Amino acid sequence: MFENLSDRLERSFKILKGEGKITEINVAETLKDVRRALLDADVNYKVAKTFTDTVKKKALGQNVLTAVKPGQMMVKIVHDELASLMGGEAAELHLEQKPAIILMSGLQGSGKTTFSGKLANMLKTKQHRNPLLVACDVYRPAAIDQLKVVGSQIDVPVYTEPENKNVNEIALHAIQEAKAKGYDTVIIDTAGRLAVDEQMMDEIASLKETVKPDETLFVVDSMTGQDAVNTAKEFNDRLDFDGVVLTKLDGDTRGGAALSIRTVVTKPIKFIGTGEKMEAIDVFHPDRMADRILG
Ligand code: GDP
Helix, strand or coil, X not given: CCXXXXXXXXXXXXXXXXXXXXXXXXXXXXXXXXXXXXXXXXXXXXXXXXXHHHHHHHHHHCCHHHCCCHXXXXXXXXXXXHHHHCCCXXXXXXCCCCCEEEEEECCCCCCHHHHHHHHHHHHHHHHCCCEEEEEECCCXXXXXXXXXXXXXXXXXXXXXXXXXXXXXXXXXXXXXHHHHHCCCEEEEXXXXXXXXXXXXXXXXXXXXXXXXXXXXXXXXXXXXXXXXXXXXXXXXXXXXXXXXXXXXXXXXXXXXXXHHHHHHHXXXXXEEECCCCCCCEEECCHHHHHHHHHC
């Protein structure tokens, strides 16, 4: 991931790195290159503009023009700004209730079911929690089966009511079951459509209202670039979710979603998905991601 962006940024900094003494024109040209590289990586244009404006202000403020190593100084400023663009600090899950409730949202194919399994597995193995997965996709019987397959891979039970079409009821029953059987975390996988539609939004908004989750996570395929950002905005306007999960960062993504989403929806990216396997999940660290981008 980010190979293209990394290469482009490296090339942008080359001029500055080679110069003993640099001029305002060198800096301006480098920043123009950086902005183009960001746009080509599918970063939202407003985000890219604000980014380079901020870097410029900082560079001039820190006297980059008279610095001994102006190239390195610029790289450091860009690094810190990239990290801050992606949220600065890693954001944690806040699981308070007993049982804690996590609601997944997102379009079909974004990776919700896979991520529900990955998160259950992570909470179980790393935090010694005792999760229960809940199948609330009542439209596609295959979705229920898929969650069961995931559950059996990680040895986490899956609550289903195949005959019931009322997701609010299913979720409330699952929470009762969790209380009765001692599961401390309920992870609710929901239905998604191929595009945002009112019925789906009504359903998940009502589900959120009903179960009052500790965390509502929005799962999105990072390969969809600008669309990922637009979908995030639509879901956030409706659901006011708590965090974003960026999936498929192992694929041929240009990285724009990772860089724009935080600014556009002002919600943190909490996790990333880096493969189809249950272990392919990472807590999102803006700082480490900035390291990766700058190579
Ligand atoms: P849902 O419809 O939102 O529940 O999406 P699924 O969980 O069924 O995922 C859709 C497809 O994406 C499946 O083939 C998954 O194996 C795949 N997938 C999910 N997450 C990742 C990921 O992080 N990386 C890759 N490469 N594939 C993923």
